[in-house]
Amino acid sequence: MKILTHKQEICTGCRACELACSQAYFRTDNRLKSSIRINNNFNTFHAIMCTQCGECINMCTANAIYRDKNGVVRIDKKKCVGCLGCVGFCSELSMFYSDDEPVPFKCIACGICVKACPEGALEILVSKS
């Protein structure tokens, strides 16, 4: 199972990860279209991103969310009807949507942000579970 992890103590809040993500998937420098969001809490930087817990899979009203062979939770864009139920139901608040996109989006542990992070604060962990 692949999961993106974030080292809070190293992160400087530069948000290069957000831009890398939104650029990679939506061709735009817009943090509101990033699947990782860095929140500044009194200069401590907290990352919001999918933990691949999979709670959204069974609640999906269109049966459009599944776990792939790497254990990553993915949205089948063809099946998704944009109900945004998963957005409201995500305990981590890490399922995102944009009004100009027909389906929500989330971290798929692709690692693009890992490469973009100048501090090495992000890492893809691979586990067997």
Add this chain to the structure above:
Amino acid sequence: MGKILKQIKYTPAKIHRGYSNKSLYINVGDLRVEEKEVTEFMKEKFVGGKGFDLWYLWHAVTPETRWDSPENEIVMSVGPLGGITQYSGTGKTLVCAISPLTGIPIDSNTGGYFGPLLKFSGWDALELQGKAEKDLIIFIDGNEGLISIEEGEEYPEDSHLLAEELTAHFAGSEEDKVHVSVVSSGSAAKHILMGMLNFSFYDPRRKTVRFKQAARGGLGTIMRDKHIKALVVKYKGIKPNLNDPADLAAINRIGVKYHKEVHDLDEKQNTMRKIGTANTILVMNKYDLLPTRNFQTGGDPEAVKISPEVFINQYLTQGIHDGCWYGCTMSCAKAADHFKLLTGPYAGLCVTVDGPEYECAAGLGANLGIFDPQAILEQNFYCDTYGIDLISYATTVAFIMECYEREQIGPEHTGGLDLRFGNAQASLELMHQMSRGEGFGLLAGLGVRRLKSIFVERFGADPKLLEDIGMENKGLEYSEYLHKESLAQQGGFALTNKGPQHDEAWLIFMDMVNNQIPSFEDKAYALYYYPMFRTWFGLCGLCKLPWNDIVPADNYKTDTPAKVPEHVQNYVDIFNAVTGKHIDKDELIRQSERVYNFQRVFNIRMGSGLRQHDRPPYRSLGPATAEEYLSRQERYDKQLRELQGLDPSRMTLDEKLAATRAYREKQFELLTDAVYERRGWTKNGVPTPEHLKEIGMDLPMLLEVVEKHL
């Protein structure tokens, strides 16, 4: 496949602001297929959904039309908000026709995918008129722009077989089954007056077709009388913007807020996601509201055997989505999977049973004295697949069982069926007889109103007793709430347009459990506001449950918690966001009032809809028999003392019954006066011309009807 009798191509209309602005007319007698314009007048006065249905129905029928007249129409429409995916409960289809049970318009709402897929195929409404000689299948392909009418004789009658077969055939692949919805009835609907319609949706997790029902008033009976075996629609490509809304961002924002509420609060409030509407079984039992043995009492110690926990732990599959349209995170359409049938033609089969909903557990359970979850689910399955409205069935059989136990009828009349309370096997056999069209099942399928006459005239039963205990009003059987102690719900059932169905004014919880409408004035106001508010769901294609089966955490702090003001505002905002209009919460009520009064005048036009037709059977108002009085003697004696200043210790039981009856009947009359006045009606229940003018419904066609009754 059957022979194709007619096929036409059409260009699906583009949806704009919630409307396709086209409706489809099909005459199954001469196979005419016509396209009609949905006018601005229709949208302004009737909004959509039930409003459109009633408008078309009015023009289709005359005062002489009966349920089986060829001109009677089944009309269905989903409404302008129907089919949005971002908010819960947005896929309801409203179905209207002149009812076999009541002779006046019935309106019934249902989930399932048919209505939204019909609209996205280019049709705001569908009218079905005429009568075919042989069974037909009507297929609408919204992607291809194709309407096909085909022979349907070779298909099975029962819905679980028919819909599965048609879904597989018209989908063509497992992947495409979710894009198909079927409307069908069942083998019993040809033989009874309480036949219902199943609206299907394909459940890709269970890999089976599932159903919701447009159950009330005999719609399935009409469809089978027209020899329509099934309607099928196919549309692929559901997305959140198909209604071409004016403000998609607003719908998204409100939707996500609502989904989060369900996520955070459902477990603490009604657990709809675990058990659906059946969550209330024990609450109703505790508050003496669970109808037991034909509404004689409001509960029974045995009710624990059919508690929500029993269904959750032993029958209902947990943890997966159970919505009847996309985006419904309330997810209340529960199902019992791998359920093994023990009786009937499908004995031994393992099936998925849709339910039980509360009405099912209360009606087929407590009200028949059956406290056996297996028997409830088996009856649930057979009602669904045979096309029987389980509410009318339950209330009718409860009446029969009481007549049997009080020796008004006997085994010589029932063909030997021992129809005592609690006899699940006898009830199931009665159901199978309805399917086969034989035996006492044929009589039972006529419903309470006709049975009262038959039992009196043919079997010599006591007419006064039967009038008191036969739980019907306007010819429709009561739905499953014991409401003798709730004056508001007595009105909520009887002062209705279509008959005693709780969707118009479900006030019993607010009145008896939450005590939110304590005074006489509160109740009279509630019988103005809530029927109007709830009518609006049916105009727009919405389900009522998301309105108040979840409420915001701070709802109790509002001035009017019973109204759930934040959710009312959600609906106002979503309506504006879809249609681009600018209504407020008062205009929302006004929209409903127009259609509500139209329906009332429609009833009058059909020879009903006056005060005399709103009078309930006495059991609705109070203890009709000595046994009922004695079962709650302390309560009734106290009421004699406190409400009437009488001394029950000096009264005989008959005197106490009579005094209680006189008081309660008087209260109901006072309530009727107050409600009619608040609704803008005369003391005879007729909308006044002044009121019609005030709400913008002083249409000549309505004035012509009401003026005869002023």
